[in-house]
Structure formats: C-alpha cells, structure tokens
Amino acid sequence: MNDTAEQVIAAVFDQAEARDPDHRRTWVVLVDGARHQLDLIQAEAARRNITVHILIDIIHVLENLWDAAHCLHPAGDRTAEAWVAGHARTILAGGSEQAAASITTAAAEAGLRPGSRKGIDDAAGYLKNKAAYLRYDTALHEGFPIATGIIEGACRHLVKDRLDITGARWGLSGAEAVLKLRALRSNGDFGAYWSWHEQQEFTRNHQARYRDTLIPSA
Numbered sequence: 001m002n003d004t005a006e007q008v009i010a011a012v013f014d015q016a017e018a019r020d021p022d023h024r025r026t027w028v029v030l031v032d033g034a035r036h037q038l039d040l041i042q043a044e045a046a047r048r049n050i051t052v053h054i055l056i057d058i059i060h061v062l063e064n065l066w067d068a069a070h071c072l073h074p075a076g077d078r079t080a081e082a083w084v085a086g087h088a089r090t091i092l093a094g095g096s097e098q099a100a101a102s103i104t105t106a107a108a109e110a111g112l113r114p115g116s117r118k119g120i121d122d123a124a125g126y127l128k129n130k131a132a133y134l135r136y137d138t139a140l141h142e143g144f145p146i147a148t149g150i151i152e153g154a155c156r157h158l159v160k161d162r163l164d165i166t167g168a169r170w171g172l173s174g175a176e177a178v179l180k181l182r183a184l185r186s187n188g189d190f191g192a193y194w195s196w197h198e199q200q201e202f203t204r205n206h207q208a209r210y211r212d213t214l215i216p217s218a
Contacts, residue, residue, distance in 0.1 A: 005037065009037075013044050013050075023050055026053065029041055029055070030145060031055070031056055031057065032056065033126070055133055056133045058088075058091075058146045062084065064119075064126045065088060066080075066084055067119035068103050068119045068120045071107065071118070087099045090102070097127065097131050099127055100123070100124040100128045101124075103120055103127075158179055159179065162179070162182055163178070
C-alpha cells in the first residue's frame with residue numbers, strides 16, 4: 001500500500017527532526033505549490049511547533065510564465081523568451097503580484113478573448129494566490145535554495161543510476177544498504193565509515209565474545 005501524503009510529509013519531518021532535534025537550524029521547505037500539500041506542511045509544522053520557510057520551486061513559476069507567454073507570442077517567436085525572462089526577474093526581486101498585474105494588463109492590451117487567455121489567467125492567479133511562497137528576494141538574501149534541481153539530481157545519481165538498471169531486482173533492505181553506501185562515497189565519508197565499521201565488527205565479534213576469557217601472558 002502506498003503511503004498517503006500525510007504520512008510522507010510526517011516522515012520527512014521525522015527525518016529533519018532527527019538532524020535538528022532542538023530546532024536550532026533554519027528549516028526551508030521547497031514545494032510545487034499544490035494547495036493540499038501546503039496545508040499539510042503547515043499543519044505538521046504547527047503540530048511540532050516548528051517554524052518553516054515554505055518556497056515554491058521557481059521552475060514551476062517559470063512553467064506558468066511560459067504558458068502565459070504562449071498566449072501572447074506565436075510558436076517560435078524568440079521575443080517570448082525575453083518576455084518570460086523579464087517577468088522572472090521581477091518575481092525574483094519579490095514582485096510576484098506586480099508581475100501578475102503586468103501580465104493581466106498585457107492580455108488586455110493585446111485584446112485577447114476569454115477563450116485564448118487561459119494561460120494568462122492561470123499564471124496571474126498563481127502569482128497572486130501563491131505570493132506568500134514566492135518571496136525569492138528574501139530567500140536569495142538568506143541563501144535559501146529556490147529550486148529542487150540539486151535534490152532531483154542527487155536522486156538521479158544516488159537512486160536511478162544504480163537501482164534503475166536493466167535486469168536489476170531489489171529487495172527493500174538490499175536497496176537501502178546500497179543507497180547508504182553510495183551516499184557515503186559521494187559525500188567522501190566512506191573511509192571514515194569503513195574504519196568505524198571495522199571497529200564495530202571487532203567489538204561485536206571479538207571483544208564482546210572474549211571479554212570474560214582469561215588469556216595467560218607468555
């Protein structure tokens with residue numbers, strides 16, 4: 001049975017609390033902007049009395065901008081890229097509502113009919129309704145991540161490149177062990193881990209077994 005969204009979010013918070021049990025660090029949550037997801041994250045944070053900074057992945061915002069651009073520019077029009085880039089800079093500077101107003105004005109000036117401006121209306125609504133989670137100016141100033149690309153890249157490198165190979169069959173425990181070893185190697189911590197592992201094996205197999213055995217000296 002697949003975990004519910006509530007269970008997944010609770011598990012993520014469990015892992016984060018294991019790393020920061022006293023809540024001394026700054027917690028940043030990157031999301032795709034789904035309302036249900038935002039509500040669950042806020043509820044879980046409140047339940048645990050944790051302050052979290054929620055940001056919507058900038059890539060999702062850019063996707064909305066491109067949908068709006070396609071309402072105003074024909075396919076292949078290179079000016080669309082400049083149009084998207086201009087509004088993206090405004091949003092990155094903390095002006096999501098300003099960008100929404102500008103996009104709506106552009107649609108009115110172009111005389112777009114209701115049936116041909118869905119991308120415009122969706123983008124403008126998205127920027128206004130999600131403004132609280134689009135404060136990229138603050139995020140960039142504080143050094144917060146604003147996109148999940150690095151996370152998705154890590155997932156591809158750690159998980160997909162090893163587990164998703166032709167003919168591979170994995171059990172849960174074996175896959176978990178391999179992923180932990182790959183993470184140690186990628187982080188440069190494998191040497192330190194292996195020294196610790198050997199010491200633990202020695203303690204378990206020798207010291208613990210023979211600690212009550214008297215070995216006469218020569």
